[in-house]
Amino acid sequence: MSQKILNSLQRIIAKYIGSPERTNLDSVSIDSRSLQNGPQTVFFALVGVHSDAHLYIKDLIANGVQNFVVTHIPDDCKEKANFYVVENTLTALQQFASNYRSLFEFPIIGLTGSNGKTIVKEWLNFLLSPDYNVIRSPKSYNSQIGVPLSVIAINEKHNLGIFEAGISTRSEMDKLEQIIKPTIGILTNIGTAHDEGFASTEEKIIEKLKLFEHAEVLIYHKNKSIDALINPEINSFSWSFNDKSASVFVSKKSVLDKTVLNIEFGKNHFEIKIPFQDEASVENAISCLMVLLYFEYDAATIQNRMELLYPVEMRLKVKNGINNCSIIDDSYSSDFQSLKIALDFLESQKQYKKKTVILSDIFQSGLATEALYAKVSELIISNKIDRVIGIGETISVFENEFDNCVTFKNTAAFVADFENMDFGNETILIKGARSFQFEEIVYLLEEKTHETVLEINLNAISYNLNFFKSKLKPKVKIMVMVKAFGYGNGGLEIAKLLEYHKVDYLGVAFADEGISLKNGGIQVPIMVLNPENTSFSAIIQHQLEPEIYCLKGLYAFLKIAKQKNLEYFPIHIKLDTGMHRLGFEENTIDELIAALKGNTTIQIKSILSHMATSDDLEHMDFAHAQIALFEKLSSKLMSELQINPLRHILNTSGISNFPDSQYDMVRLGIGLYGVSNDAEEQKQLENVGSLKSVISQIRAIGPGESVGYGRRFVAEKPTKIATIPIGYADGISRGWGNGLGFVMIKGTKAYIVGSICMDMLMVDVTGIECKEGDSILIFGENPTVSFIAEKLNTIPYEILTSVSQRVKRVFYR
Structure with a gap:
């Protein structure tokens, strides 16, 4: 494998600068944080909208990595490693993967479509692995980066490949086709995913079909819209529920919790059972069946294996x-x-x-x-x-x-x-x-714990972090707020992810939050924004960094610092520039300077202030006045004390609305969790938290019967009521009941009826196909926390932070 990696590397369009090329290379990496990087790694320094891996090459060299694909060699890394200099490192990664793929000759199944790719891939792996040594895309590695990383994992012992290809806009599939080079193509269900990247559904289908331009066969669900777009030179192998001209004709019926499929394939007629009834699973199972038929498996083997299909969990x-x-x-x-x-x-x-x-x-x-x-x-x-x-x-x-x-x-x-x-x-x-x-x-x-969970999408947090990072000027640092239990999402888990992403600071409100993070192993500097004087000793003990916002607090901290013989302990000075909540006002600056001048027990790491109207463009004049006062007061402190600390005044909204005032650092809060007060920006953020529960019980009530305390809901007609085990003790506002709010059950709104109880709420599920144990969504993609906040005349912060800690958090990627 090492020789194949070197051969593939030598064939990319690059200028090589370094010692004679090594042959003992056995892995490819794009993640500078991975502990798996080492002397046998080739590192591709990808440059994206949100990040530039060239910044971490020096650290990687220190950790033993010696081979890099770069667009330029950082000044402090010259002659310290081997470099392949290219115009674009992503293009080079794709070239490398294409070169590598060409070294192997065995059947490759390529999958694309809007839905079902990963399910079909995993099921095919299950169905075919008794007979083949299968290499497949890990998880959902189907992107412009994921596909090359998947293909590079092939080795000499594999004799069948299964790779996904996902695209979100035009001109992407050509690159993936060159990397995968599928011999067998599968087009799964075409739905609405990524519609915004294409002018029409027809254009999307045309783009997806490019994956199969050189395939021996295309397997797909026959319909006229796809038939009209398929290259007639491609050998198609189609199936249908209603078109007998398809290669395979399928009829189905439900039996208990299974689906029985009757298969007509030429002169072959047989039945198979699959342990699913939903439409998507049936279609995905038939895609797998078609591969088994194409591979000429006998009916008995197909029947035995298909009945053993299982739900696929795609998340860590x-x-x-x-x-x-x-x-x-x-x-x-x-x-x-x-x-x-x-x-x-x-x-x-x-x-x-x-x-x-x-x-x-x-x-x-x-x-x-x-x-x-x-x-x-x-x-x-x-x-x-x-x-x-x-x-x-x-x-x-x-x-x-x-x-x-x-x-x-x-x-x-x-x-x-x-x-x-x-x-x-x-x-x-x-x-x-x-x-x-x-x-x-x-x-x-x-x-x-009980069955109500708040699912936290860690990928979405990473995406949102990088989205806001992309708005920052070079060298501007970032502090991320994880106070209030990570805005209700889970403080320690999110702090771990942020530490992995190398943020510069974490911010908490009180000392106990910071202590909890330190006890959890967090090494990133943590600022305590609202420290009480009684917490100063604990702050010092746990190496937290307090925000000092008044003379009384300053004198109290200096007294303790002197008693403990501290030297240059980090503190942060908060200025009040108009928020009038916490901070040194202009008339206290001289006394502040006098108290700090020549004092060696503390070190001012940053000077900060807080904007009151960064999210409201109607108050631009006030916001600019705050920034001007911050510039004046912070400059005076720096001049008088002869210091050069970090300065920061912008919060999430400020990052977007006042880009010229980023100073040395910004503070990212609610934006990390996928919430913006700007409608256009909101479209670019990803939802982080989804609050879910289950149906505990379903009952039918007649006209005149009531539901819940105080008989706030009385049925006017026969009604089906579902009880959900979540209530105001879990963080659901009582104001969200009585027909105002709703939950989502199988994509349908089920309105809350009657008063929300401490541990339960009831919804009207009349006309909704559901059963006890079915999952329901309280908030997430729909309804969003912003939507609920608007209806309740509050802010998204309150909705998020109200979710009780007795609700289990499940983090996934």
């Missing part, structure tokens, strides 16, 4: 565990590529210093068993895992490859010994192939 989830543990649930797959991704995720989300991995046998690596587990051992070592629990016949043989490792032959043996296992104050990655049923382990380790 972070959950609270027993004994103060954090659980990362990736319990449905175990292959080498996804293990690398999961370990990177573990590093970004580790809440505790101790890291444990529970790992099943690894399948479909394409490597000899000894070589595979040697590589797995290297991964575990590079990611500094403290303990490994191996489960499976094969991993048990290689127990000695791992330090501090215990193994079990199967999951049942682990469960039987669970009471003797010591779990506590650690982050645990649970990574297992589906056949090992690791959901049993997740259940044992997961903290038991």
Whole structure:
């Protein structure tokens, strides 16, 4: 593989600057934060709208990386490593992947469509893996970056590939086709996803069909709109429920909780059962069936395997565990590529210093068993895992490859010994192939809470952070506010992610919030914005940095600092420029200067103020007056004290509305969580939190019957009522009841009837197909927190921060 990487690298259009090229290269990276980077890594320094990986090359060299693909060599890195200088590093990555793909000749299945790509890929892997050594896209790696990274994972032992291709606008698929070069194409369902990137649905289909220009066959659901756009030279293999001219004709019927498909394929007629009834799953299953037919599997094999299809979990989830543990649930797959991704995720989300991995046998690596587990051992070592629990016949043989490792032959043996296992104050990655049923382990380790959860999309947080970073001038630092339990989303987990993204500061309101983050292992500097004098000793003990906003507080802190013989302890000076909440006013500046001049117990790390109207353009004059006063007072402090601290006045709205006043740092708050008061900007942010629950009970009531306390709702006709286990103790405003608010059930609004109770609310589900146990959405994409806030005449902050901490947070990527 190392020679193939070097050969592919040498074929990109680049100027090589360095020592003679090395042959022992075995991995490609684009993530400077990964602990897996090392001497055998080729690092592509990608440059995006939001980031530039060239900034981290110096650190990577210090960590042993010696080979880089760059657009330029940073001045402080010249002659310290080997560089392939290119015009565009993303284009170079795609060229490299295309070169690498051309070195292998075996069937490649390429999938595209609006929906179902990942499901079909995972099911095909399940259906075909008994007979093939499959390489497939990990997770949903189907983008302009994800596809090359997926293809680069091919090795000599693989004999079948399954890769997704996702596009969001024109002129993207040509590049992906050159990388994947599929021999077999599958077009999944065409829906509304990414419609905004195309002039019409027809244009979107034409663009997606470009993936199959050189394929031997195209598998698709036959319909006239697609038929009209397919290149007639492509061999098509179609299916239909109603068009007998299709290659395969399918009829279906529901039996209990399954769907029976009757298949007519030439002279072959047979039935198969699949364990799903929803339309999307049936279509996805038929796409898989078509591949089995194309590969000429016999009816009996198809029947046996299709009946074993299962729901696919596509997300890495972070959950609270027993004994103060954090659980990362990736319990449905175990292959080498996804293990690398999961370990990177573990590093970004580790809440505790101790890291444990529970790992099943690894399948479909394409490597000899000894070589595979040697590589797995290297991964575990590079990611500094403290303990490994191996489960499976094969991993048990290689127990000695791992330090501090215990193994079990199967999951049942682990469960039987669970009471003797010591779990506590650690982050645990649970990574297992589906056949090992690791959901049993997740259940044992997961903290038991009720079925209402706030799901936090960590990808969305990363996206929103980068969105606002892209608005900053070069060298402007960023502080991110994680006060109020991360605006209700979960402080420590989000702080871990922000630390992984190398933000400069975290901001909390009170000392106990900062102490909690420090105890959780956070190393990023933390500013306490509203410290009480009584908390100063604790702030010093835990190396937090207090905001000082009045003379009384300053004198109190200086007294304690002197008693503790501190030198240059970091503090932050808050100026009041018109908010009139906290801060030194102009008439106190001289006394402030006198108290600080020559004082060596403290060091002023920053001077800040807070804008009152940064989100309201009608008050521009007031905002500019605040900025002018801040400039005047901060400049006076810096001149008189002969200091050069960071200065910052802008919050989320200020970042967008006052770009010329970014100073040295900005403070990002509600924007990180996907909320903006600007309608156009809101469209560019991603939703972070989705509050979900389930239907506990459904009942029918007649005319004249009432629901809830005080009989606030009385039915006028036969009505179906569903009870949801969430109420005002969980953070749902009572004002959202009585027909004003609603929840979403299967994409349909179900209005809240009667008064919201402490632990429950009731909704009208008349005419909605639903059953007890079905999931419901309280807020997220629809309704948004901004929509609810507007209806309740409040602000999104209140909706988010009201979600009780008794509601379980589930973090996923």
